[in-house]
Amino acid sequence: MSSFVLTGARILGTEKTDIVITDGVVTEVAPGADAPGATRIDADGLVALPGLVDLHTHLREPGREDAETVESGSRAAALGGYTAVCAMANTDPVADTAGVVEQVYRLGRDAGLVHVQPIGAVTVGLAGERLAELGAMADSAAAVRIFSDDGNCVSDPRLMRRALEYVKAFDGVIAQHAEEPRLTAGAQLHEGEWSARLGLTGWPAVAEEAIIARDVLLAEHVGARLHICHVSTAGSVEILRWAKARGIRVTAEVTPHHLLLTDALAESYDPVFKVNPPLRTDADVAALRAALAEGVVDVVATDHAPHTVEDKECEWPYARPGMLGLQTALPVVLDTMFEPGSAGAVDLAPGRLDWDGLAERMSRRPARIAGLAEHGRDPAPGAPANLTLVDPAARVTVEPGELASGSRNTPYSGRTLPGRVVATFLAGTPTVLDGKAQQ
Ligand SMILES: NC(=O)N[C@@H](CC(=O)O)C(=O)O
Numbered sequence: 001m002s003s004f005v006l007t008g009a010r011i012l013g014t015e016k017t018d019i020v021i022t023d024g025v026v027t028e029v030a031p032g033a034d035a036p037g038a039t040r041i042d043a044d045g046l047v048a049l050p051g052l053v054d055l056h057t058h059l060r061e062p063g064r065e066d067a068e069t070v071e072s073g074s075r076a077a078a079l080g081g082y083t084a085v086c087a088m089a090n091t092d093p094v095a096d097t098a099g100v101v102e103q104v105y106r107l108g109r110d111a112g113l114v115h116v117q118p119i120g121a122v123t124v125g126l127a128g129e130r131l132a133e134l135g136a137m138a139d140s141a142a143a144v145r146i147f148s149d150d151g152n153c154v155s156d157p158r159l160m161r162r163a164l165e166y167v168k169a170f171d172g173v174i175a176q177h178a179e180e181p182r183l184t185a186g187a188q189l190h191e192g193e194w195s196a197r198l199g200l201t202g203w204p205a206v207a208e209e210a211i212i213a214r215d216v217l218l219a220e221h222v223g224a225r226l227h228i229c230h231v232s233t234a235g236s237v238e239i240l241r242w243a244k245a246r247g248i249r250v251t252a253e254v255t256p257h258h259l260l261l262t263d264a265l266a267e268s269y270d271p272v273f274k275v276n277p278p279l280r281t282d283a284d285v286a287a288l289r290a291a292l293a294e295g296v297v298d299v300v301a302t303d304h305a306p307h308t309v310e311d312k313e314c315e316w317p318y319a320r321p322g323m324l325g326l327q328t329a330l331p332v333v334l335d336t337m338f339e340p341g342s343a344g345a346v347d348l349a350p351g352r353l354d355w356d357g358l359a360e361r362m363s364r365r366p367a368r369i370a371g372l373a374e375h376g377r378d379p380a381p382g383a384p385a386n387l388t389l390v391d392p393a394a395r396v397t398v399e400p401g402e403l404a405s406g407s408r409n410t411p412y413s414g415r416t417l418p419g420r421v422v423a424t425f426l427a428g429t430p431t432v433l434d435g436k437a438q439q
């Protein structure tokens with residue numbers, strides 16, 4: 001038996017109240033609520049949110065434990081306010097069998113800091129040639145529902161069609177890394193002014209948009225669920241708007257870095273800004289923010305992509321693409337989607353996100369897409385106690401060496417961002433208290 005009372009918390013930014021958690025469940029929400037023998041946690045003025053859910057995390061285990069492990073990535077996630085993360089399949093070995101997804105699932109359970117939900121590969125070895133054993137992964141102890149070759153695009157349209165047909169049977173979803181490989185050979189940076197100036201091979205917006213256009217049509221034809229990873233262009237937003245208006249079962253995510261950063265940062269030639277898809281233009285950033293507010297882009301997903309110093313701190317063309325995201329996602333979303341300087345203020349300009357909108361895009365909706373019934377539920381009596389407490393008034397300067405990840409490749413080094421995760425509860429157990437991981 002364990003009980004906690006979180007005193008003075010503001011659920012989704014509303015008036016202060018007390019939240020009682022007993023044996024993993026929220027049992028009471030009311031001012032003055034209490035439970036015998038409960039541990040009191042001072043949450044005065046903190047915003048209580050349903051625990052965040054990340055649809056797109058690279059945990060690197062098995063295979064690249066020098067960059068991240070399930071445990072170190074789980075710790076970063078908990079510190080970022082997450083209670084569930086979906087672990088991408090581009091590990092070594094690839095998560096393309098029941099054996100590997102069960103291994104990742106168990107490592108997550110043993111670490112005990114967040115729910116780790118494995119994503120299965122669509123094709124054997126991410127090679128894009130033969131379908132992986134999707135059914136066996138779905139039936140495994142890991143109960144996989146999201147399949148993705150992320151890192152690679154499922155570029156063969158016939159294979160994509162068959163994958164969509166296959167997962168439809170168990171209401172699975174294919175998460176597509178939309179990148180027509182024939183248009184991005186050797187690409188380093190968004191194709192535009194900066195790629196021309198810096199003499200780096202461009203990654204054109206159309207390489208993303210062409211695959212999204214094709215795949216929403218395939219999803220419509222098959223009647224299956226499609227999810228688009230890390231949408232990065234204004235043109236992609238237009239295609240998604242069209243597809244949704246047509247009733248196609250498509251959802252999409254945007255990363256925090258595509259909401260904040262642009263290709264102009266490449267001027268430094270610092271590969272910390274190298275990522276796939278690449279950072280785009282101001283106009284793309286503006287379109288992505290508007291699309292997230294509007295709901296055309298459904299969720300924020302981190303695409304947390306840890307890389308070692310050897311893989312990252314080298315010349316731009318040789319550096320691996322990808323950046324850390326779990327511990328900075330909420331601050332970046334507050335910075336970009338709340339009115340500047342008003343994080344925590346109650347009145348927000350229309351068209352932007354308030355706390356409820358943020359909870360929808362970072363917790364409830366990703367939980368629904370992933371089929372995680374225990375997550376994405378507001379703190380209310382009867383709900384599993386997966387929640388996070390945020391100090392919206394705090395401002396934190398990002399220090400790469402202080403992050404819990406096994407890697408340091410954050411693009412926000414030295415930046416001061418709003419919001420601090422003070423506590424996170426996973427199934428009623430604190431994984432973070434006073435901003436510190438409990439394990
Ligand atoms: N985003 C990246 O730049 N890199 C990801 C792969 C991916 O998400 O496509 C990685 O695994 O490092």
Ligand SMILES: [Zn+2]
Pocket residue numbers: 150151152177229230276277
């Ligand atoms: Zn990707």
Ligand SMILES: [Zn+2]
Pocket residue numbers: 056058088150151303305
């Ligand atoms: Zn990824």
